[in-house]
Amino acid sequence: MNEDALVAALRAIVEAPAPRGKPEPRGVVLGIGDDAAVWQPSRSHLAVITTDALVDGVHFLAQAMDPAAIGHRALACNLSDVAAMGARPLLATVALGVPSETSEAWILNCYRGMAALAAEHGTRIVGGDIVRAPALMLSLTVVGEVSRSRLRRRAAGRPGDVIAVTGALGLSRAGLELTRRPTLAVGAPARGAALAAFATPQPRVREGRWLATSAGVHAMMDLSDGLSTDLGRLVKAAACGAVVEVIPVHPLARAVAGVAGAAAERYALDGGEDFELLLSVAPRAFSHLARRFEERFGRGLLAIGRLENEAGVRLSQGGALQDLAPTGYDHLAGR
Known part of the structure; x- marks a missing residue:
């Protein structure tokens, strides 16, 4: 299969109709097949753009x-x-770097995984590039939209806010x-759940859009680099500090850690x-x-602490901070 034939095969994968009951991508004027994709943005919304790169190993x-x-x-990181x-x-674009030994079947199956998740969330892969590379890597860019009133930023956190997460943590690391x-x-339940959390994480797109409809939700960010690091980034952006009162460990992650000696x-x-969401919420609204969150999504919104005036992040243990x-x-430190 030459490059043009491979692109045609990938186009057939990513432009398949959305499954029944799933949202259709909107605003796409031109997708794969031209020199660039064309998108018609909504006049009443802001464009949101993000890029993530993933490297084998x-x-x-x-x-x-x-x-x-x-x-x-790869797509879940961006979503x-x-x-x-x-x-x-x-919309999404994909730059894929593949070593010479990478098979066409591998590439097609990789795109099938992306396309299935994209269809789940009404997203269209509209272009990208494939090149030879010394190591396998993917770089994806996703474009989204949000109304001005629903945009949520890290910097909007306020002292006194409840810090919450959309789910317990640590299962991906266990995987x-x-x-x-x-x-x-x-055991099989912990093994299956942990491996799935690592290999096929579920981005909280629906939860994020729903939470953004509440005026009581001030700040949001996703948990991609660990609670200790990401909460530190949120409080720095919001020019405040935080006290963590509960570390929300997933019970199945705890089971794996026990066996692993961690x-x-x-x-x-x-x-x-x-890829849970970390948010700060007005205390009266929490x-x-x-x-309402539990009624809508069938699981709890977990309160783990509070924002405060004093800078830095502190852990409360036995009454001591x-x-x-x-x-x-840390991507540059490699640890």
């Missing part, structure tokens, strides 16, 4: 993962960023542990790539919002 393990899962994961802004994702150490004697709390604080350093993933 750093963000995924190509030898241990299904190519469709790698494609899913999660859009979700954190309260926005709807619309990475099992991917690296597949012989760990972990501290489960570190999975939540440092592991990253849970109880009602949490109740200790500094919580940002020990999540």
Whole structure:
């Protein structure tokens, strides 16, 4: 298959009709097949744009993962960023670098994973590029839209706000542990859930758009680099501080950590790539919002602490406060 034939095959994958009951992408004038894609933005909305790059051995393990899962994961990173802004994702472009030994079947299956997740959220892959590269890598850009009143920013957090997350943390890090150490004697429920959380994370797009309709939600961001690091970024943007009273460890992540000889709390604080949303909520609005969230999505909105005036992030343990350093993933430090 030559380059043009491969592009045609990929186009057939990404331009398939949306499954029944799923939203159709809107605003696409031209997709794959021209020199550039063309999109008609809505006059009443702001455009939201995000880019993420993933490299084999750093963000995924190509030898241990299904190519469709790698494609899913690559797009999920970007969709999660859009979700954190309260926005709807619309378009995506994909730059794929592949070593010479990469098969056409691998590329097609990778795109099938991306296309399936895109269809789930009404997003269209409209273009990109494929090149030879010394290592497998993907770089995706996603464009979304949000009305001005629903845009949510990190900087909007206020002292006194309740800090909350849309789900318990650490399960993706547990999945990475099992991917690296597949012989760990972990029970089937924990193993299955952890591996799925790592390989095919679910971006909280619907949750983000719904939360952005509430005036009580002040700030949002996604949890991609670990709670300790990402909360530090939120309070820095908001020019305030935070006290963490509860570390929301997923019970199945705790089970994996116990077998692996790791501290489960570190999975939540440092592991990253849970792609839950971290938000700050006006204290008077939180109880009602949490109740409505559970009714809508079937799971709880977890309060983990509060924003305060004093800069920095502190962990409350036994009535004492200790500094919580940002020990999540640092892309330039490689740790």
